[in-house]
Amino acid sequence: MTDQRTTAAETPLWPAPTAAGGPVDATVTVPGSKSVTNRGLVLAALSSEPGWLRRPLRSRDTLLMAEALRTMGVQIEETVSSASRTAAVEGAPVSGEAWRVIPTTLHGPATVDVGNAGTVMRFLPPVAALADGAIRFDGDPRAYERPLHGVIDALRTLGARVEDAGRGALPLTVHGGGSLTGGTVEIDASSSSQFVSALLLSGARFNQGVEVRHTGRTLPSTPHIRMTVDMLRAAGAQVDAPEDGGEPNVWRVTPGALLGRDVTVEPDLSNAQPFLAAALVTGGRVTVPDWPARTTQPGDALRDIFSAMGGSYELDERGLTFTGSGRISGIDVDLSDVGELTPGIAAVAALADSESVLRGVAHLRLHETDRLAALVKEVNGLGGDVTETDDGLRIRPRPLHGGVFHTYDDHRLATAGALLGLAVEGVQVENIATTGKTLPDFPALWEGMLGTPVGERA
Numbered sequence: 060m061t062d063q064r065t066t067a068a069e070t071p072l073w074p075a076p077t078a079a080g081g082p083v084d085a086t087v088t089v090p091g092s093k094s095v096t097n098r099g100l101v102l103a104a105l106s107s108e109p110g111w112l113r114r115p116l117r118s119r120d121t122l123l124m125a126e127a128l129r130t131m132g133v134q135i136e137e138t139v140s141s142a143s144r145t146a147a148v149e150g151a152p153v154s155g156e157a158w159r160v161i162p163t164t165l166h167g168p169a170t171v172d173v174g175n176a177g178t179v180m181r182f183l184p185p186v187a188a189l190a191d192g193a194i195r196f197d198g199d200p201r202a203y204e205r206p207l208h209g210v211i212d213a214l215r216t217l218g219a220r221v222e223d224a225g226r227g228a229l230p231l232t233v234h235g236g237g238s239l240t241g242g243t244v245e246i247d248a249s250s251s252s253q254f255v256s257a258l259l260l261s262g263a264r265f266n267q268g269v270e271v272r273h274t275g276r277t278l279p280s281t282p283h284i285r286m287t288v289d290m291l292r293a294a295g296a297q298v299d300a301p302e303d304g305g306e307p308n309v310w311r312v313t314p315g316a317l318l319g320r321d322v323t324v325e326p327d328l329s330n331a332q333p334f335l336a337a338a339l340v341t342g343g344r345v346t347v348p349d350w351p352a353r354t355t356q357p358g359d360a361l362r363d364i365f366s367a368m369g370g371s372y373e374l375d376e377r378g379l380t381f382t383g384s385g386r387i388s389g390i391d392v393d394l395s396d397v398g399e400l401t402p403g404i405a406a407v408a409a410l411a412d413s414e415s416v417l418r419g420v421a422h423l424r425l426h427e428t429d430r431l432a433a434l435v436k437e438v439n440g441l442g443g444d445v446t447e448t449d450d451g452l453r454i455r456p457r458p459l460h461g462g463v464f465h466t467y468d469d470h471r472l473a474t475a476g477a478l479l480g481l482a483v484e485g486v487q488v489e490n491i492a493t494t495g496k497t498l499p500d501f502p503a504l505w506e507g508m509l510g511t512p513v514g515e516r517a
């Protein structure tokens with residue numbers, strides 16, 4: 060676990076509210092999906108005509124993506140409705156309701172700040188290879204440690220010039236020539252599905268398209284690859300994928316133009332997790348409106364995972380309503396397809412009445428932080444009994460006590476800490492603002508769900 064904590068003075072502690080008011084009963088409107096927003100931005104920037112992204116997520120990861128594309132020449136305009144304009148005049152904060160994306164001939168020189176966004180650091184080097192000029196990529200210290208070799212090596216095979224000081228990681232410079240040959244490439248994407256998504260997203264614009272052959276033993280987050288394939292097809296690309304009867308572990312994108320589209324972004328179902336979990340933990344009820352009937356988002360798996368842990372759900376015109384039973388059972392589950400849900404599931408499992416084993420998530424050691432090590436340290440710091448296995452966690456519930464829950468600049472650690480705080484008095488979450496990576500409104504949404512501002516709670 061890389062400890063990037065800043066000093067206590069810089070990272071205030073957030074007293075996590077307990078569910079002192081009893082079971083939660085709330086409707087929580089969750090902002091747009093990070094994964095859909097950032098794919099939508101990339102595809103729109105590579106299209107042959109302008110497009111729209113409605114209800115985009117506005118968070119650190121997506122604003123970094125938008126800014127990066129702007130530095131390469133893409134125009135991204137915010138539109139605001141007249142109702143929001145009136146609110147602005149009256150002093151209320153305004154967020155853009157839609158982004159109009161106007162593509163252009165991409166160009167350097169430019170510098171891209173990837174922050175610690177996997178989607179930005181992996182999806183954009185192939186875009187940069189299509190630009191004319193040098194595009195430098197830099198980011199947070201942790202971003203230097205996250206795997207990028209799959210993208211860098213692949214781009215070289217496909218004809219790009221990439222300078223990375225031999226590290227196979229950030230910082231790096233892509234020297235684009237305005238086009239890329241493309242063709243067939245073998246990669247090992249066992250450390251991140253985003254390597255595959257990155258090459259496919261830009262692949263239609265390579266002269267020969269792209270054929271990506273994954274050679275590693277395992278492949279995480281396959282629904283996210285499916286999301287890439289579906290969004291590419293919706294933008295007019297011809298894509299062959301394994302799940303449609305193609306060769307296993309091989310994807311092909313035919314060269315061709317992408318269409319400008321009008322995309323409405325689904326709510327981020329992984330960010331719905333803490334709210335649904337609150338229903339489970341307190342034996343209450345939470346409704347998330349606009350839950351899609353069909354989706355490639357991994358968060359959709361929460362319906363079944365949390366039901367297996369003791370709740371039940373209804374999906375109807377109101378959205379997804381999840382109801383806790385007052386009892387939480389442990390679970391033995393393979394999370395390889397839905398790895399980003401692990402911290403939240405681990406937090407619920409620590410409050411269950413039996414042991415849990417979370418499997419298939421070794422690659423989480425290279426996420427925002429080493430999530431397995433961080434969860435062991437922080438849950439055990441509150442009196443828990445969590446151990447690391449080769450590919451995940453074993454969680455034996457024990458009575459927990461209050462204390463500081465460190466978050467290592469990891470948004471999902473922060474929401475996991477908030478969840479524990481619902482059931483355990485005196486939990487203080489360090490740097491709750493780190494939720495801004497994908498959910499800037501988290502503290503307000505959380506307090507709104509509980510019905511009372513924290514300061515006013517008993």
Ligand SMILES: O=C(O)C1=C[C@@H](OP(=O)(O)O)[C@@H](O)[C@H](O)C1
Binds near residue numbers: 284
């Ligand atoms: O493509 C995407 O949008 C994502 C893919 C997954 O990455 P990994 O395959 O690296 O886990 C996921 O964890 C991440 O939050 C988002």
Ligand SMILES: C=C(OP(=O)(O)O)C(=O)O
Binds near residue numbers: 175176178426471497
């Ligand atoms: C792993 C995650 O993000 P990233 O896109 O930075 O990989 C995440 O959001 O849980």
